[in-house]
Amino acid sequence: MTLKAQFDHTNCSECPIRHRAVCAHCERDELEELESIKYYRSFEAGQTIIWSGDPMNFVGSVVSGIASLTQTMEDGRTQMVGLLLPSDFVGRPGRENAPYDVVATTDLVMCCFRKKPFEDMMVTTPHIAQRLLQMTLDELDAAREWMLVLGRKTAREKIASLLSIIARRDASLHQSGQTGSIIFDLPLTREAMADYLGLTLETVSRQISALKKDKVITLESKRHITIPDMRRLMEEAGDDTDGGFLV
Amino acid sequence: MTLKAQFDHTNCSECPIRHRAVCAHCERDELEELESIKYYRSFEAGQTIIWSGDPMNFVGSVVSGIASLTQTMEDGRTQMVGLLLPSDFVGRPGRENAPYDVVATTDLVMCCFRKKPFEDMMVTTPHIAQRLLQMTLDELDAAREWMLVLGRKTAREKIASLLSIIARRDASLHQSGQTGSIIFDLPLTREAMADYLGLTLETVSRQISALKKDKVITLESKRHITIPDMRRLMEEAGDDTDGGFLV
DNA sequence: CGAGCACTTGATCGCTTTCAATAGCTGTGG
DNA sequence: CCACAGCTATTGAAAGCGATCAAGTGCTCG
Numbered sequence: 001m002t003l004k005a006q007f008d009h010t011n012c013s014e015c016p017i018r019h020r021a022v023c024a025h026c027e028r029d030e031l032e033e034l035e036s037i038k039y040y041r042s043f044e045a046g047q048t049i050i051w052s053g054d055p056m057n058f059v060g061s062v063v064s065g066i067a068s069l070t071q072t073m074e075d076g077r078t079q080m081v082g083l084l085l086p087s088d089f090v091g092r093p094g095r096e097n098a099p100y101d102v103v104a105t106t107d108l109v110m111c112c113f114r115k116k117p118f119e120d121m122m123v124t125t126p127h128i129a130q131r132l133l134q135m136t137l138d139e140l141d142a143a144r145e146w147m148l149v150l151g152r153k154t155a156r157e158k159i160a161s162l163l164s165i166i167a168r169r170d171a172s173l174h175q176s177g178q179t180g181s182i183i184f185d186l187p188l189t190r191e192a193m194a195d196y197l198g199l200t201l202e203t204v205s206r207q208i209s210a211l212k213k214d215k216v217i218t219l220e221s222k223r224h225i226t227i228p229d230m231r232r233l234m235e236e237a238g239d240d241t242d243g244g245f246l247v
Numbered sequence: 248m249t250l251k252a253q254f255d256h257t258n259c260s261e262c263p264i265r266h267r268a269v270c271a272h273c274e275r276d277e278l279e280e281l282e283s284i285k286y287y288r289s290f291e292a293g294q295t296i297i298w299s300g301d302p303m304n305f306v307g308s309v310v311s312g313i314a315s316l317t318q319t320m321e322d323g324r325t326q327m328v329g330l331l332l333p334s335d336f337v338g339r340p341g342r343e344n345a346p347y348d349v350v351a352t353t354d355l356v357m358c359c360f361r362k363k364p365f366e367d368m369m370v371t372t373p374h375i376a377q378r379l380l381q382m383t384l385d386e387l388d389a390a391r392e393w394m395l396v397l398g399r400k401t402a403r404e405k406i407a408s409l410l411s412i413i414a415r416r417d418a419s420l421h422q423s424g425q426t427g428s429i430i431f432d433l434p435l436t437r438e439a440m441a442d443y444l445g446l447t448l449e450t451v452s453r454q455i456s457a458l459k460k461d462k463v464i465t466l467e468s469k470r471h472i473t474i475p476d477m478r479r480l481m482e483e484a485g486d487d488t489d490g491g492f493l494v
Numbered sequence: 495c496g497a498g499c500a501c502t503t504g505a506t507c508g509c510t511t512t513c514a515a516t517a518g519c520t521g522t523g524g
Numbered sequence: 525c526c527a528c529a530g531c532t533a534t535t536g537a538a539a540g541c542g543a544t545c546a547a548g549t550g551c552t553c554g
Binding site: 040069073074075077079081082092094100105118126129130132133136137139140141143144145146147148150151152197198199238240242 | 315316318320321322324325326329330339341346347373376377379380381383384386387388390391392393394395397398444445475485486
């Protein structure tokens with residue numbers, strides 16, 4: 001059974017991202033209306049979901065997997081400008097063409113809504129627009145946080161920042177208790193990390209090796225990471241260590 | 248007469264930012280409700296409007312002047328994460344404490360709304376929430392555009408990008424026709440430009456001198472800039488030169 | 495076993511930062 | 525009126541960090 005088939009006829013009430021996605025605030029009847037315009041699509045790792053500049057005829061939510069938003073200059077330099085995780089929203093209501101490439105970083109399943117009916121629903125059901133506003137404000141905060149990383153942090157701090165973000169997010173999903181050490185799989189290649197952080201993949205590799213040598217992290221394999229002391233990692237990231245652990 | 252007094256009893260219907268601000272879509276009766284919770288405040292250049300972490304008891308719109316959002320690390324490194332121009336919205340409904348410092352870059356007048364009544368209105372009057380969503384999506388686009396600048400552009404390209412953004416915005420306000428050359432005043436110090444671009448002020452100064460030497464720009468004074476050929480500037484910025492001039 | 499891919503490591507280069515000196519401007523007070 | 529402080533901006537020289545160029549490793553899959 002393919003990943004897509006696994007979700008193909010899923011009822012919204014059984015949806016794993018139901019409570020965090022754009023539909024989180026919807027009432028039963030509103031969900032039913034959404035179900036009438038929704039369909040699932042799956043993508044393989046590496047596949048481009050939407051090309052920058054192309055017309056968009058759907059919006060939707062990431063159900064499982066990870067996607068990235070990237071911008072590319074004419075000479076090929078690329079910068080990732082967003083990392084889309086399960087429950088994150090894709091697309092921009094009220095805009096014709098996609099401003100960025102959307103690429104599946106891992107195998108991915110999306111819950112898509114036809115764009116026009118969705119836009120209509122945004123007007124008639126405030127619950128959707130309200131939730132979308134919340135999510136957009138959160139994304140704006142994340143983008144601004146990332147501007148500090150891109151503009152002012154050293155390579156080492158950039159890597160530590162990325163690791164701490166992934167670790168925190170992973171912890172909030174899986175192990176809820178803050179045990180001593182955190183273990184997770186990196187969902188990104190070195191190149192994708194470089195594109196996210198405004199570095200080269202060589203520098204990413206070197207800094208990961210350095211953090212490993214300094215025992216800030218441990219590598220079980222190239223993608224499997226253990227963080228023995230989260231506080232230490234956050235110091236390396238240059239972040240305020242006073243802040244609450246799970247933000 | 249102070250700048251503030253100039254606006255003190257201004258009726259919304261005469262407001263210069265009426266058609267672009269968060270209240271743009273409001274009907275007459277909705278405007279009247281807004282007027283009952285609004286008040287004007289003015290700030291001098293350099294003054295901090297809101298300190299990061301402080302509780303916010305108002306939200307509002309920039310009426311005139313320029314403000315900036317900045318983030319600062321413990322060791323003093325700072326990154327500007329937003330530039331607020333007339334009609335831009337300040338504050339985040341539904342959040343208690345300010346995530347960033349808001350600083351008046353020039354003398355400034357704000358139209359403030361008491362936070363709680365404004366949040367109530369957001370629920371009852373969809374026009375406000377809808378407009379705020381639009382504006383937030385636009386800000387998110389701008390933030391992502393800036394992530395490319397911060398992450399992948401050279402110092403020279405960064406300066407050219409900033410100048411072209413200010414020039415474009417200025418052109419869209421003042422001279423509507425795209426005459427050959429564009430003239431404007433830089434509303435930012437070299438240091439503020441550096442904080443925006445993730446550079447040092449020395450590098451900003453050097454790159455401006457270089458662009459001047461190469462006749463991409465002309466300086467009447469240190470802050471008064473002429474751009475003889477907008478297309479040339481956008482090439483220097485590494486931007487797609489095919490894109491429409493006034494976006 | 496060899497091709498392909500993700501990753502690591504080394505050596506060198508060059509851009510931006512850092513440190514430092516100086517210029518230009520404005521406002522203040524003797 | 526001029527001297528001087530304080531601020532913004534410019535310019536120079538040197539240092540450092542990350543990029544670039546180049547091998548080489550380890551793993552998976554045909």
